[in-house]
Amino acid sequence: xxxxxxxxxxxxxxxxxxxxxxxxxxSPCLAMILVGGQKEDLHYVGLKxxxxxxxxxxxxxxxxxxxxxxxxxxxxxxELNQDExxxxxxxxxxxxxxxxxxxxxxxxxxxxxKDVDGFSLVNRGRMSGDNPGFISCAALACLEIIxxxxxxxxxxxxxxVGDSFDLIIPLATIMIKRACQLxxxxxxxxxxASGADILVVEKxxxxxxxAEGLAPGVLIIDAGFYWGAGGVCGNVDRAALEGQxxxxxxxxxxxxxxxxxxxxxxxxxxxxxxxxxx
Amino acid sequence: xxxxxxxxxxxxxxxxxxxxxxxxxxSPCLAMILVGGQKEDLHYVGLKxxxxxxxxxxxxxxxxxxxxxxxxxxxxxxELNQDExxxxxxxxxxxxxxxxxxxxxxxxxxxxxKDVDGFSLVNRGRMSGDNPGFISCAALACLEIIxxxxxxxxxxxxxxVGDSFDLIIPLATIMIKRACQLxxxxxxxxxxASGADILVVEKxxxxxxxAEGLAPGVLIIDAGFYWGAGGVCGNVDRAALEGQxxxxxxxxxxxxxxxxxxxxxxxxxxxxxxxxxx
Numbered sequence: 001x002x003x004x005x006x007x008x009x010x011x012x013x014x015x016x017x018x019x020x021x022x023x024x025x026x027s028p029c030l031a032m033i034l035v036g037g038q039k040e041d042l043h044y045v046g047l048k049x050x051x052x053x054x055x056x057x058x059x060x061x062x063x064x065x066x067x068x069x070x071x072x073x074x075x076x077x078x079e080l081n082q083d084e085x086x087x088x089x090x091x092x093x094x095x096x097x098x099x100x101x102x103x104x105x106x107x108x109x110x111x112x113x114k115d116v117d118g119f120s121l122v123n124r125g126r127m128s129g130d131n132p133g134f135i136s137c138a139a140l141a142c143l144e145i146i147x148x149x150x151x152x153x154x155x156x157x158x159x160x161v162g163d164s165f166d167l168i169i170p171l172a173t174i175m176i177k178r179a180c181q182l183x184x185x186x187x188x189x190x191x192x193a194s195g196a197d198i199l200v201v202e203k204x205x206x207x208x209x210x211a212e213g214l215a216p217g218v219l220i221i222d223a224g225f226y227w228g229a230g231g232v233c234g235n236v237d238r239a240a241l242e243g244q245x246x247x248x249x250x251x252x253x254x255x256x257x258x259x260x261x262x263x264x265x266x267x268x269x270x271x272x273x274x275x276x277x278x
Numbered sequence: 279x280x281x282x283x284x285x286x287x288x289x290x291x292x293x294x295x296x297x298x299x300x301x302x303x304x305s306p307c308l309a310m311i312l313v314g315g316q317k318e319d320l321h322y323v324g325l326k327x328x329x330x331x332x333x334x335x336x337x338x339x340x341x342x343x344x345x346x347x348x349x350x351x352x353x354x355x356x357e358l359n360q361d362e363x364x365x366x367x368x369x370x371x372x373x374x375x376x377x378x379x380x381x382x383x384x385x386x387x388x389x390x391x392k393d394v395d396g397f398s399l400v401n402r403g404r405m406s407g408d409n410p411g412f413i414s415c416a417a418l419a420c421l422e423i424i425x426x427x428x429x430x431x432x433x434x435x436x437x438x439v440g441d442s443f444d445l446i447i448p449l450a451t452i453m454i455k456r457a458c459q460l461x462x463x464x465x466x467x468x469x470x471a472s473g474a475d476i477l478v479v480e481k482x483x484x485x486x487x488x489a490e491g492l493a494p495g496v497l498i499i500d501a502g503f504y505w506g507a508g509g510v511c512g513n514v515d516r517a518a519l520e521g522q523x524x525x526x527x528x529x530x531x532x533x534x535x536x537x538x539x540x541x542x543x544x545x546x547x548x549x550x551x552x553x554x555x556x
Contacts, residue, residue, distance in 0.1 A: 184454050
């Protein structure tokens with residue numbers, strides 16, 4: 001089984017972004033808004049800060065109190081929309097419980113040209129048209145891997161498992177537009193992905209994906225994330241697949257989509273800075 | 279085989295909209311913009327005019343010259359956005375060739391609260407979130423039929439064939455969010471929809487859908503439209519299905535989705551008028 005190194009691919013992407021930023025003389029600035037937040041949110045924000053620095057860019061963290069109101073948050077976003085020093089704006093999700101229902105309305109306030117996460121309603125809407133704007137980095141991370149093995153998606157059999165607005169729905173939309181033979185399932189059960197060329201599993205259970213019911217050669221992208229006794233794991237039972245001598249390619253958890261997602265964010269950020277100049 | 283009468287269902291929907299409009303004392307006003315256009319565009323616009331009148335509403339047609347510029351069109355939309363007499367705004371598509379590439383940007387100018395077609399980027403983006411706004415009437419027409427036979431979509435096997443932004447992508451998004459077992463195919467070939475509970479065929483060929491490869495009891499929605507020697511027809515070979523004694527339910531072409539789509543537009547229009555009042 002071929003294990004795809006997300007860390008190495010992320011490193012390649014960051015290197016390309018860095019070189020192009022240098023060539024073009026741009027140092028893109030990412031503004032991140034964190035409302036309240038747990039230790040792990042600060043961890044993710046820290047990874048994005050590092051990635052911005054590693055690609056020749058800058059970042060700012062606006063850490064707002066847990067009990068911020070929607071108005072305060074919208075005012076902060078409006079300020080960043082106007083700020084010419086800021087190329088990209090990112091709102092760390094999920095928001096605190098009191099604001100969670102307003103998430104879409106708050107995301108809608110981010111200027112689409114600075115919406116490097118691709119979460120604003122306008123960019124989500126553009127997905128289904130002929131001129132997509134910024135696309136969610138989770139979907140871009142999957143596409144980055146998929147296109148390395150399948151330069152054309154037409155006629156390929158893809159199975160997506162999940163229902164998220166930031167991964168499954170945008171990826172499904174892209175695949176529909178590229179004439180895939182697409183299946184989308186709510187939760188992974190063995191045997192549901194027989195004959196798939198591409199399998200992306202967001203919803204399942206820790207280790208539920210094994211060789212059973214999969215065709216040899218399948219590209220498996222693990223988009224699950226669980227804390228277990230042995231640390232972080234995903235939906236795929238990597239040890240079982242390797243033990244069974246199953247021929248497949250796997251983007252595993254950990255060390256798979258996570259790093260690539262952040263590298264794709266840096267591509268979007270550089271793109272935002274570039275568009276602003278012209 | 280059970281043939282579902284789109285005309286009769288449309289009549290039921292219009293009747294309900296009319297009664298509710300009367301009860302609430304509203305007479306919603308639909309503004310339709312037609313740029314250039316063929317005889318058939320005027321036909322569709324005429325059907326919408328009639329439906330507005332039949333549900334106690336009003337309509338206005340703004341017929342702009344074929345060579346209108348994007349600026350002129352955007353200015354007209356801005357005027358209608360401001361006009362308090364107007365509840366819903368509809369831009370008849372497709373636009374003339376010179377404007378076609380700008381379709382998404384022009385649609386984006388329609389105020390989402392008046393966008394009764396659900397085509398603006400914001401409403402298309404809202405689809406994937408928890409608070410959908412106006413949804414495309416073609417998708418709503420399909421859902422109207424589907425929900426009559428399947429009150430819950432969870433676990434149902436649905437096959438959609440096509441890739442349109444106004445039918446297949448929004449319907450797929452709704453089905454993903456309702457935990458369907460969904461397949462989306464680029465073009466219908468017999469045998470690809472085996473075991474489907476629900477089959478919606480937008481892309482195929484005149485008469486390509488016959489009993490072959492379909493499970494008895496399937497609900498088939500024909501979303502194709504072809505001019506043939508014998509008049510209008512769809513993707514489904516209704517005569518063959520009936521001749522084969524195949525047990526299924528069919529929303530046929532003609533007399534199927536078309537009338538329901540326009541009735542759903544009247545529901546959206548009434549909703550826009552109601553939201554404006556509160």
